[in-house]
Amino acid sequence: MEQPVLVLGATGFVGRRLVAALLAADHRVRCLVRDPQRARDLAGDRVELVQGDMLDAAAVEQAAESVHAVHFLVHTLSRQSRRDVDFMEVEQAGLRNVVDAARRHGVRRLLYLTAIGTAPDAASSWGRGRARTEQMLxxxxxDVTVLRPGMIVGHGGDGFGMIERGARTPVAMIMAGRRTRFRTVAVDDLAGALVQLMDEPRAHGRHFDVGSDDILTVGQMIDEAAAHLGRRxxxxxYLPRRAVAALAPVLERAAGMPKGAVAGFVGPGSDADLVGDASPIRSLLSRPPIGYREAMAAALANAS
Ligand SMILES: NC(=O)c1ccc[n+]([C@@H]2O[C@H](COP(=O)([O-])OP(=O)(O)OC[C@H]3O[C@@H](n4cnc5c(N)ncnc54)[C@H](OP(=O)(O)O)[C@@H]3O)[C@@H](O)[C@H]2O)c1
Structure with a gap:
């Protein structure tokens, strides 16, 4: 029988779309999920759920047995069992469990989803932290591949949620720099790229920025979405990032998030452009990405 593909983060925004894309490409899928209730709708003939936290080495080891590849799409900006350490360290601890389990079971292939702006000298602490994670991988x-999106366009995403809400109200609250520009990518293009690159040896040991040619500020994305909905x-x-940064420790404690989960996204350098260079990945993919307008229209249609 075909080996399943393991997905960590399957109940998340991108993870759900990846599971759907893997199934559409005839793969079997295994998901490591913290709460099977949240994954009820994922379970099916060709989807197996293993309950566990990525910080639980035994659960990760069980989930990684006999898998073809592992996709790591976890976001640690959520309630975590370890709050004493930085949110980047939580992610790295989970990834170390994945790497150890993969080695023990002879699994070679690992794909890690992160974000544009990752670099050892990035202006933001999360950009530098994730660069350390990539180096470790x-x-x-x-055989590791890292995909880095900018703004992921799809219903239910954290970033695009701000655009959806903003487009439907007279006053939009924006948690991003007024001039910060994002390379946009449709969530299904991103999921499709993860599926295609899974069996692409030319992608081994490489990181790729991914996305369309449409590079916009959040304000521009909101205005285009509002126009699409026939609204003004x-x-x-623009929420003052310094004020949010000052409140970050309180917000993190109240939400049970690890240290830095909020602060890292509003601290110094967090208003840098997330544009990167998406041309190297294009030659490895079978079709060009769709643009912002088409992706945004699909996302808004999914919401209704
Ligand atoms: N959303 C965006 O606009 C965007 C933009 C650029 C890059 N990215 C990157 O894309 C990746 C995925 O983001 P997303 O928006 O899909 O995240 P998301 O919707 O917040 O989902 C996060 C997933 O991680 C799982 N998770 C969290 N902690 C876990 C743990 N300790 N053990 C096991 N699973 C755990 C969550 O499971 P539960 O259901 O149990 O909470 C959930 O399935 C992240 O690396 C993010 O930085 C996202």
């Missing part, structure tokens, strides 16, 4: 000896462009209120 590339040194693991596994809303008034835009």
């Amino acid at each position: 590339f040194a693991s000896g596994l 462009p809303p008034l835009k209120l």
Whole structure:
């Protein structure tokens, strides 16, 4: 029988779309999920659920047995069993469990989803933290591929949720720099790229920025979405990042998030452009990405 593909983060925004894309490409899927209730709708003939936290080495080991490849799409900006450490360290601890389990079971292939703006000298602490994570993975000896999106366009996403809400109200609250530009990518294009690159040896040991040629500010994305809905462009209120940064420790404790989960996204350098260079990945993919307008229209249609 065909080996399943393991997905961590399957109950998340991108993870759900990846599971659907893997099934559409005739793969079997295994998901490591913290709460099977949240994954009820994922379970099916060709989808197996293993209950567990990525910080539980035994659960990860069980989930990684006899799999063809592992996709890591976890976001640690959520309630975590370890709150004493930085949210980047939580992610790295989970990835170390994945690498150890993969080595023990002879699994070679690991795909890690992160974000544009990852670099050892990035202005933001999360950009530098995730660069350390990538270095750890590339040194693991596994066949690793890292995909870095900017703004992921799809219903239910954290970033695109701000655009959906903003487009439907007279006053949009924006948690991003007024001039910060994002490369946009349709969530299904991103999921499709993860599926295609899974069996692409030319992608081993490489990281790729991914996305369309449409590079926009959040304000521009909101205005285009509002126009699509036949609404006036809303008034835009940019939340002061310094004030949010000052409140970050309180917000993190209240939400049970690990340290830095909020602060890392509003601290110094968090208003840098997330554009990157998406041309290297294009030659490895079978079709070009769709643009912002088409992706946004599909996302808004999914919401209704
Ligand atoms: N959303 C965006 O616009 C965007 C943009 C650029 C890059 N990205 C990157 O894309 C990746 C996925 O983001 P997303 O928006 O899909 O995230 P998401 O919707 O917040 O989903 C996160 C997933 O991680 C799982 N998870 C969290 N902690 C876990 C743990 N300790 N053990 C096991 N599973 C755990 C969650 O499971 P539960 O259901 O149990 O909470 C959920 O399935 C992230 O690396 C993010 O940085 C996202």
